Amino acid sequence: MNEKDIWDLVLERLKNAHGFSPMALELWFDGMIMEKLTPDVAYFSTDNALKKNIVESKYADVLKQDLKEVLGFDVRVVIVSREKQSFAEQFDELYANIVAGREPVDAEREKEDAVDAVSDNVFLSPSLSSGLPEYTFDNFVVGGSNNMAYTLAKSVAEHPAVIANPLFLYGAPGLGKTHLLYAITREISEKHPEYSIIYAKGEDFMNELVEALANKTPILFREKYRNADVLMLDDIQFISGKVSVQEEFFHTYEALFEAGKQIIVTADRLPKDIQSLAERLRSRFEHGIIADIQPPDLELRVAIFKRKAQMLGITVPNNVLMYLGENIKDNIRQIEGALKKMRASAIIQGTEINMEHAKNAVNDILTAKAAAISPEKVIEYISQKYQIPYEDILGRRKTDNVVMARQVAMYLLRELTVLSLANIGKAFNRDHSTVVNAINRVNEMMEEDCSFEAQVEDMIKDMQAVGY
Ligand code: ADP
Ligand code: MG
Numbered sequence: 001m002n003e004k005d006i007w008d009l010v011l012e013r014l015k016n017a018h019g020f021s022p023m024a025l026e027l028w029f030d031g032m033i034m035e036k037l038t039p040d041v042a043y044f045s046t047d048n049a050l051k052k053n054i055v056e057s058k059y060a061d062v063l064k065q066d067l068k069e070v071l072g073f074d075v076r077v078v079i080v081s082r083e084k085q086s087f088a089e090q091f092d093e094l095y096a097n098i099v100a101g102r103e104p105v106d107a108e109r110e111k112e113d114a115v116d117a118v119s120d121n122v123f124l125s126p127s128l129s130s131g132l133p134e135y136t137f138d139n140f141v142v143g144g145s146n147n148m149a150y151t152l153a154k155s156v157a158e159h160p161a162v163i164a165n166p167l168f169l170y171g172a173p174g175l176g177k178t179h180l181l182y183a184i185t186r187e188i189s190e191k192h193p194e195y196s197i198i199y200a201k202g203e204d205f206m207n208e209l210v211e212a213l214a215n216k217t218p219i220l221f222r223e224k225y226r227n228a229d230v231l232m233l234d235d236i237q238f239i240s241g242k243v244s245v246q247e248e249f250f251h252t253y254e255a256l257f258e259a260g261k262q263i264i265v266t267a268d269r270l271p272k273d274i275q276s277l278a279e280r281l282r283s284r285f286e287h288g289i290i291a292d293i294q295p296p297d298l299e300l301r302v303a304i305f306k307r308k309a310q311m312l313g314i315t316v317p318n319n320v321l322m323y324l325g326e327n328i329k330d331n332i333r334q335i336e337g338a339l340k341k342m343r344a345s346a347i348i349q350g351t352e353i354n355m356e357h358a359k360n361a362v363n364d365i366l367t368a369k370a371a372a373i374s375p376e377k378v379i380e381y382i383s384q385k386y387q388i389p390y391e392d393i394l395g396r397r398k399t400d401n402v403v404m405a406r407q408v409a410m411y412l413l414r415e416l417t418v419l420s421l422a423n424i425g426k427a428f429n430r431d432h433s434t435v436v437n438a439i440n441r442v443n444e445m446m447e448e449d450c451s452f453e454a455q456v457e458d459m460i461k462d463m464q465a466v467g468y
Contacts, residue, residue, distance in 0.1 A: 001314060001347055006070060007034035009313075013066040014059075028054045035087045037075070037348055041098060043069055044079045046085040052081045072340030134311060135182035141307050143300030146176060149291040153180040156262060157187035160195075160230055164289040166253075166263040170270055171293030173465050174331030177266040181232045185265065188230055195229040202238035206245045226255045230262045237267045243274035250281055257284075268465060273458060296332065301325040308336055314343050320358045327362045334365050372417045373463055375427035381463060382409040394428055405437035408456065414439055416463050 015025055031047035032055065046052045055063065056079060068074050076097075080090045137157070142150045149171070155163045169177050185197055205225075212221035225231065231252070240244045256263055267274060270292075271285040296304065302325035309316045316324075316339070328334050338361035345360065346353045362367070383390045386405040393406050406428065413424045414435070421432040428434075446453040 001038050001343060003034040003347060005313065006037065006344070006347060007032075010034075010063070011072045013069060014062060018062050028059065032079075033087075036091070037071075037344065039345075039348060040075055041078055041080065041168045042071075042075045043087070043091070044077065046079060047081075047321050048083045049081040052079045055079060060368055070340065071344045072337045073344070095231075095302045106195045135179045136186060138182045139307065139311065140176060140179060140183060141304045143296055143303065144169075145294035145296050145300060149176070149180060149293045151290050152289060153184055153264075155165070155263065157184045160188055160262040161260050166257070166265060166285060166288035168271065168285045168288055168290045169264070169266045169293065170290070172268060172295065172330065172461070174333040175293040175295065176332060177293060178234055181234055181264060181266065184230070184232070192229070196227055197230045197232075198225065198228045199232045201235065202236045205233060205249065206239055208241060209245055209248055222252070225252045228256060228261060230264070231256055232264045232266075234266050235268070236265050237269065238275045242286070243278070246278045246281055250278065250284075253281070253284060263288075268461060269458070271279055271442065273454070275458065295330055299324050301329070301332075301335070305335055305339070308339055312336075312339050312343055314339065314346075314353060314355050316342070320353065323355065323358050324362065328365060338362065339363060370418050373413075375413055375419070376425070378409050378412050378416070378463065379427070381459070382412070385459065407441050408459070410435050410438040411442040411456070412459060412463060415460055 011029060014020070015022065028051050031051065033045050034042060035045050037041040044055075046055065060077065064074070064077055067077070077096060080087060080094065115341060135151075137154055140146075140150055149169050152164050152167055153169070154169055156165075169180065171177060181199060185199055188195055189197055194211065209218075209221060212218050233249070239249065253263060270290070271277060271282045274282070302321050303323050305316070305321050309321070324335070324338060328338060338358075341361045342353050342357040343362065345357045379390060379393050382388075382405050383393055386401060386408075388402055388405050392402050393409060395402075397403075410424055410428065413419055413420070413427070417424075419427075421435045425432045425435045442456065444457055
């Protein structure tokens with residue numbers, strides 16, 4: 001792989017993922033070359049200045065976005081025109097500018113409306129980026145931990161509303177739920193182009209509903225959702241506690257179910273563990289078919305790595321695959337990011353992919369994970385959960401519920417971060433022994449009271465979801 005291969009991949013995404021007219025793309029991107037990739041900057045040249053200006057003013061955002069998708073990290077974009085001078089002649093000056101910390105001629109920001117590229121009857125949620133051609137059944141690597149979910153998804157795709165209705169898939173973030181939903185979408189829409197298939201995240205369903213109510217267009221909202229042949233609601237835990245959203249979903253559900261339509265729902269946990277989920281919704285889900293996706297074991301992780309590497313067009317030696325499999329465990333999304341970064345580093349250094357690249361990628365993931373869950377985030381979360389002001393959790397108040405909230409926050413930090421007891425203490429202006437006491441107390445309470453234990457486990461899941 002080299003810069004040209006990377007550029008081909010980016011162009012592929014540009015062409016397929018944003019709904020731009022192929023003619024416009026050809027006009028502006030023809031003659032554009034990715035000259036050089038460094039850890040922070042992608043340098044391009046075009047054959048004339050007009051193209052450079054148009055790309056900078058109209059396509060900058062999507063270009064950066066697609067570059068990030070392909071590389072696995074953010075880079076700045078620098079474009080020069082070869083009209084008067086070759087790229088090589090201009091490069092030294094550009095490079096000197098960048099090393100000196102002067103802003104390169106960064107492309108301007110201007111949004112283009114992205115249009116979804118599937119069939120007219122498929123409503124993709126806005127948060128599902130449209131460039132996901134790789135989320136197919138073929139590309140889903142099956143093992144013991146996801147076999148049941150895969151098999152059920154496949155049968156739903158082959159026989160909607162016959163075998164498993166509703167289908168409820170659950171599992172931790174990054175284990176393939178959305179991948180399966182998208183594979184179902186593709187397969188059904190290929191077989192039944194006339195079907196109206198709706199994929200929405202729990203969050204989008206809610207936002208759309210709120211917007212429809214604000215615009216006084218609930219009828220349109222209902223028409224859309226209640227005319228679906230297949231409705232997929234992804235990450236439904238998001239509507240926990242949102243009474244009116246659940247109400248609306250319940251009526252949608254009933255209408256569709258009675259009409260013999262397929263409903264598929266995913267969440268990061270079982271229906272019974274989603275707090276404040278309306279009883280009637282819970283019982284509907286429990287009457288359907290529930291399948292879990294568990295974290296993959298080493299063998300499956302390595303198999304997924306292998307497949308993803310193939311798809312990314314790179315060769316990764318077996319010992320490197322093993323190393324990655326042993327070190328990247330809980331979220332498959334990280335696998336792809338890691339491989340992309342390794343690919344880019346190999347190109348930047350002009351070498352084959354090796355252990356060094358793998359170690360860096362793993363390190364990045366560990367650092368990102370450690371940074372994702374901070375004392376501030378945990379305290380903020382606990383403050384909302386217990387309805388106690390942020391300052392009170394840090395403060396000196398000794399009311400029962402404030403003390404409890406404070407102790408749980410400390411416990412979560414111990415469980416979820418690599419912070420030392422002393423550093424956890426610091427975040428609360430307390431010393432290390434207070435943290436030890438808090439953790440012991442929470443452990444005791446969890447032993448005594450299994451509903452409290454379940455609550456704490458849920459909170460851990462919530463926080464882990466924040467980390468991704
Ligand atoms: P979730 O929706 O459960 O959070 P996603 O479906 O978004 O997870 O999956 C995260 C990433 O991991 C995606 O890139 C997906 O393709 C990949 N992935 C997950 N499981 C598998 C699998 N069994 N085989 C191949 N890729 C997988
Ligand atoms: Mg998902």
